[in-house]
Amino acid sequence: MRVLLTGHRGYIGTVMTPMLLAAGHEVVGIDTDLYQRCTFGDGFPTIPTIQKDIRDVVAADINGFEAILHLAGLSNDPLGDLNPSLTFDINYKASVRLAELAKQVGVERFIFSSSCSNYGAAGDAPVNETSEFNPVTPYGSSKAMTEMDVTKMADDSFSPTFLRSATAYGVSPRLRFDLVLNNLVAWAITTGKVHIKSDGTPWRPIVHIEDISRAFLAVLHAPRALIHNESFNVGRTQENYRISEIADIVKATVPGCEIEYAEDAGPDLRCYRVDCEKIAKTLPEFQPQWTAKKGAEELYNTYKKVGLTLDEFEGERYKRIAHIKYLISDGLLDQNLRWQQAVLTPLVV
Incomplete structure (x- = not known):
């Protein structure tokens, strides 16, 4: 298919892009590239790119694609x-507008990267795709609201699908350290401490970014009847862990480290266990390859290879909120996250 991938230069997108290409798809990207100074490792494939804020996309940008x-x-x-x-x-608003434009110009498939954070404060009982939304953050609310609006657009010519991914982890050319497994392994290897900022009790499903990408590919390849206006939790049911259990996995992976709780550690409102049986039964192409243990080993080996330091992973380069604040303070972004001047040479469209 001819596929448009938004956010292709982000944490997941830089991993998904080569997987889409390997599957034979023609891929064009749209990205404002906020994290162009944050590349980790050897970079990623160059594809035709529209360097544009998702808020500024027009119909002409997305015309001629079979899927977004x-x-x-x-x-x-x-x-x-x-x-x-x-x-x-x-x-929320830009995502809904993108879906409206896609429908307007005849893009049949619209696969939305949603989140299990839609479930928010769900407690200990497993939740599935029919469970109520209970987001506790603006991020979670924005994902839930987008789903609710875009699902109403579905008809014979426009087929949206909503992939509610578990908390991501894994090595990427646009690596993030503000994700629980990535973060705990980084603390362990640089300080000898698995530093936990909550009381360790919240449940969290986790999934590798390659497996998130496999879910998108499975939906892209699936018969329309199986994925039309459907939502899927993305991950494995057995890959739900309490934060304390993730810490135990890290302790078993990184030699000589110890678990340490922050002095102000307390409960986290975000607590959800997720049932992922629907995607396993509906989309047999989706075959996740990763576990938390395997992911911790990948992260440990990568951090060790590059000689990761505490200053690097706690600094502004790989922590999204810190990097955005830095770009604003340096006058490169305004308060609305729009570029005021180019950081690097503009990408070739």
Whole structure:
């Protein structure tokens, strides 16, 4: 297919892009490239790119595609909390508008990167795709609101699908350290401490970014009847862990480290266990390859290879909220997260 991938230069997009290409798809990207100074490792494939804020996309940008895979947005809870109204403008309003434009120009498939954070404060009982939304952050609310609006657009010519991914982890050319497994392994290897900021009790499903990408590919390849206006939790049911259990996995992976709780550690409202049986039964192409243990080993080996330091992973380069604040303070972005001047040479369209 001819596929448009929004957010292709982000944490997940830089991993998904080569997987789409390997599957034989023609891929064009749209990305404002907020994190162009944040590349980790050897980079990623160059594809035809529209360097544009998702809020500024017009019909001509998306005409002629068979599918849109929509990843672009403010990517986590702390960044979403920076300016909640801006989070809704980018993650919700711009996403709904993109879906409206897609329907207008005849793009049949619209695959939305949603989140299990839709479930928010769900407690200990497993939740599935029919469970009520209970988001506790602007980020989670923006994802839930987008689903609710876009699902109403579905008809014979426009087929949206909503992929509610578990908390991501894994190595990427646009690596993030503000994700639980990535973060705990980084603490362990640089300080000898698995530093937990909550009381360790919240449940969290986790999934590798390659497996998230496999879910998008499975939906892209599936018969329309199986994925039309459907939502899927993305991950494995057995990959739900309490934060304390993730810490135990890290302790078993990184030699000589110890678990340490922050002095102000307390409960986290975000607590959800997710049932992922629907995607396993509906989309047999989706065959996740990763576990938390395997992911911790990948992260440990990568961090060790590059000689990761505490200053690097706690600094502004790989922490989304810190990097955005730096770009604003340096006059490169305005308060609405729009470029005031180019950071690097503009990408070739």
